[in-house]
Amino acid sequence: MSKLLIDQVGKVFPARGKGQPTRALMPTSLNVADNDFITILGPSGCGKSTLLRIIGGLETASEGKILLDGAPVTGPGADRGFVFQSYTLFPWLSVVQNIAFGLREKGVPERERLGIARKWAERVGLSGFVDHFPKQLSGGMQQRTAIARALANDPKILLLDEPFGALDNQTRALMQEMLLGIWEREQKTVLFVTHDIEEAIFVGSRVVVMSARPGRIKADIPVELPHPRPYTIKTTAEFVALKERLVEEIRVEAVLAAEGH
Amino acid sequence: MKPLQPVSAAARVGYGVAFFALFVAVWSVATFGGYVQKLFLADPLTMVGEGWNLLVNHGFIVDIGMTIWRVVGGFILAVVFALPLGIAMGAYKPVEAFLEPFVSFARYLPASAFIPLLILWAGIGETQKLLVIFIGSFFQLVLMIAVAVGGIRRDLVDAAYTLGASDSSVVRRVLLPNAAPEIAEIFRLVLGWAWTYVIVAELIGSSSGIGHMITDSQALLNTGQIIFGIIVIGLIGLISDFLFKAINQRLFPWAQA
Numbered sequence: 001m002s003k004l005l006i007d008q009v010g011k012v013f014p015a016r017g018k019g020q021p022t023r024a025l026m027p028t029s030l031n032v033a034d035n036d037f038i039t040i041l042g043p044s045g046c047g048k049s050t051l052l053r054i055i056g057g058l059e060t061a062s063e064g065k066i067l068l069d070g071a072p073v074t075g076p077g078a079d080r081g082f083v084f085q086s087y088t089l090f091p092w093l094s095v096v097q098n099i100a101f102g103l104r105e106k107g108v109p110e111r112e113r114l115g116i117a118r119k120w121a122e123r124v125g126l127s128g129f130v131d132h133f134p135k136q137l138s139g140g141m142q143q144r145t146a147i148a149r150a151l152a153n154d155p156k157i158l159l160l161d162e163p164f165g166a167l168d169n170q171t172r173a174l175m176q177e178m179l180l181g182i183w184e185r186e187q188k189t190v191l192f193v194t195h196d197i198e199e200a201i202f203v204g205s206r207v208v209v210m211s212a213r214p215g216r217i218k219a220d221i222p223v224e225l226p227h228p229r230p231y232t233i234k235t236t237a238e239f240v241a242l243k244e245r246l247v248e249e250i251r252v253e254a255v256l257a258a259e260g261h
Numbered sequence: 262m263k264p265l266q267p268v269s270a271a272a273r274v275g276y277g278v279a280f281f282a283l284f285v286a287v288w289s290v291a292t293f294g295g296y297v298q299k300l301f302l303a304d305p306l307t308m309v310g311e312g313w314n315l316l317v318n319h320g321f322i323v324d325i326g327m328t329i330w331r332v333v334g335g336f337i338l339a340v341v342f343a344l345p346l347g348i349a350m351g352a353y354k355p356v357e358a359f360l361e362p363f364v365s366f367a368r369y370l371p372a373s374a375f376i377p378l379l380i381l382w383a384g385i386g387e388t389q390k391l392l393v394i395f396i397g398s399f400f401q402l403v404l405m406i407a408v409a410v411g412g413i414r415r416d417l418v419d420a421a422y423t424l425g426a427s428d429s430s431v432v433r434r435v436l437l438p439n440a441a442p443e444i445a446e447i448f449r450l451v452l453g454w455a456w457t458y459v460i461v462a463e464l465i466g467s468s469s470g471i472g473h474m475i476t477d478s479q480a481l482l483n484t485g486q487i488i489f490g491i492i493v494i495g496l497i498g499l500i501s502d503f504l505f506k507a508i509n510q511r512l513f514p515w516a517q518a
Contacts, residue, residue: 058419078425088420092438092515101434102424133515146420153424 003189004032004055004157009064011050024050026216027064030208032157037183037190039204041197043250043257047215048193052161055191056082068156078102081150085162087142089134095145096121096130102153120148123182140171147179157189164199172196176203177231184228197246201225202234209249212257219249303485308492311485321474325493328470331387332459335394336452343402344444350403351410351440352432364403372397373461385466390459397458398451405451409443410436442509442516449505456498 010027025047032038042048053059055066057076066073068080076082089098096117103113121130124144134142143163150158160179164172180203183190194200200207201223209219223242225233233239268276285305291297292304303311315321350357350364375396376389383389413436421435463472471490478486510517 056423058423076419076422078423080423082420082423084416084420086414086416088414088416090417090420090435090438092441092513101421101426105425105427105430105434135515149424159423 002031003034003036003069004030004191005067006030006032006051006055007065007067009051009054009061009066011047011054011059012062023214025054026214028215028217029064030217032189032191035187035189037192037203037205038208039192039194039200039206040208040210041194041200041246041250042210042215043212043254044195045213045257046210046253047213048210049161051210051215052159052191052193055157056080056159058082078106078153079156081153081155081158083143083146083150083158083160083163085165087134087139087146087166089137089142089145089149091134094131094133095126095137098134098145099149099152101149106153116152117148120152121145124148124178138171139167140175143167143175144178147182151182151186151188155188157191160190160192162194163192165194165196172199173231179203180229197243197250198234201239201242201246202229202231207246209246210253212253218253221246299484300482301484303483303488307485308488311483312489312493315474315486315489319474324470324474325497328459328463328472328494329497331390331462331470332394332452332455334387335391335459336398336455338391339395339398339402339451339455340448343399343406347403347406348410348432348437350407351412352436357407357411361404361407364400368400368404370396370400372458376462376465380466385468390462390467390470393458393462394455398455401451401454402447405447406440406444409440409447412443413439442513445505445509445512449502449509452501452505453498456494460494 007029008027009025009029010023011025013022013024015021028051030038040048040051050059054061055073057073057080073080089095090101093101096114099117099120100108100113103116104110108116118127118130121127124147126141126144126148129137129141134145137145147158147160147163164175167175176199182188183203192200192203204223207219207221207223208217209221210216211218221242225236225238288302289305292299292302299307312321346360350360372393376393379389379392379396383392417439418431418435421431426434459470460472460475463470464476467473471494475487475490478484478490
């Protein structure tokens with residue numbers, strides 16, 4: 001039984017002034033199983049973020065429908081956690097208050113919600129920073145808090161839109177391990193958008209490759225690497241072979257995108 | 262000097278004090294040196310003497326109190342009405358579309374030009390003074406608060422919605438706290454403007470207040486008192502500014518650079 005069903009979802013942005021309407025996403029279908037970790041890989045501007053934002057309810061689809069546990073998605077909601085590429089912690093709240101934001105919205109009593117928030121702060125390795133304000137945190141810490149904030153809500157599915165895109169390579173690698181560790185322990189359904197091939201393979205159980213704009217799904221490749229995955233897996237023959245294959249898939253699209261098709 | 266090179270805290274205070282000293286020095290040279298007639302400009306010592314005389318013999322402290330009460334009263338009145346309206350305009354675009362053109366027009370109506378009309382409507386009592394401050398501050402406040410509230414980063418609002426926030430809690434828990442430090446800063450700024458309106462209101466048709474003292478002194482050609490009055494206004498402005506800054510820093514530690 002699928003957790004999330006994406007059925008012929010497409011997006012056309014209306015024309016501006018005298019211009020032509022822009023199609024960002026071809027009608028796309030995708031079936032996401034419970035506890036699946038799917039990475040959506042594609043060149044910039046391929047509509048992968050648009051698709052994720054539609055699932056998150058932050059954009060409306062021009063066509064098609066999305067069902068989460070059989071119920072249609074109409075707008076944003078607490079059942080779909082979202083982590084953005086930009087830093088979106090609320091600057092006026094401390095780390096623990098940020099993580100507890102959604103719980104407060106649900107009406108969870110203060111003592112209980114702060115308890116849950118502290119537990120999540122610990123899981124992302126920020127127990128020493130619970131009372132810090134976002135501006136006192138590094139980029140990596142802010143994104144860890146953002147992940148904890150989304151997960152503290154106990155969403156049915158976690159949507160991540162290039163969450164590590166603004167981080168340096170070393171931090172990014174650590175964040176991937178942390179996220180993977182959480183997924184292995186908590187068992188969550190995850191959709192993870194990225195343009196980084198290695199990242200897509202390392203964290204994903206399935207890599208969905210999207211074509212250049214207008215985006216459509218070009219390939220759907222299972223990643224049959226065992227769990228738990230240590231970072232050393234990135235140098236194994238299987239990993240490298242998969243990477244080569246995806247580099248080839250993506251390269252064609254990147255070239256098309258660069259040529260402006 | 263290198264552009265944008267910072268100065269130490271001590272040097273900053275030193276420079277600031279130095280200019281005040283230079284100002285008084287130039288003033289002293291001009292007056293004690295006889296370059297300017299006493300009739301037009303009192304020297305610093307006369308000014309201090311006159312100020313002392315005002316405070317001790319003429320109950321000037323009561324005038325200062327009256328002026329402060331008018332500014333604060335009129336300003337608070339303006340805030341009480343401007344805050345909800347500004348928030349509504351900043352948060353809800355139809356409200357903004359409805360009110361923004363009129364408020365933009367009204368903010369350019371000079372408050373001082375309303376004084377004759379307000380005297381006609383409200384007499385020369387306290388109501389008229391408060392109304393001058395109100396008109397001078399209200400429209401500015403509304404517009405600036407609306408901009409502060411509406412100026413939030415879109416992705417913060419998106420984040421709140423994905424965490425399950427309702428429309429009303431996006432306003433209460435995201436737009437308001439986000440705009441709060443800027444609104445506090447707007448209060449500080451507009452209160453400063455309110456000071457200029459109160460003096461004008463008191464110059465015309467008043468029997469108390471710093472502005473009233475200044476018109477009285479003009480009739481007596483007492484420039485020492487006039488200058489003292491002006492300096493008192495400046496000092497009160499400076500103090501309220503400091504207070505506001507200190508309070509804002511305490512209230513919004515997360516917004517400090």
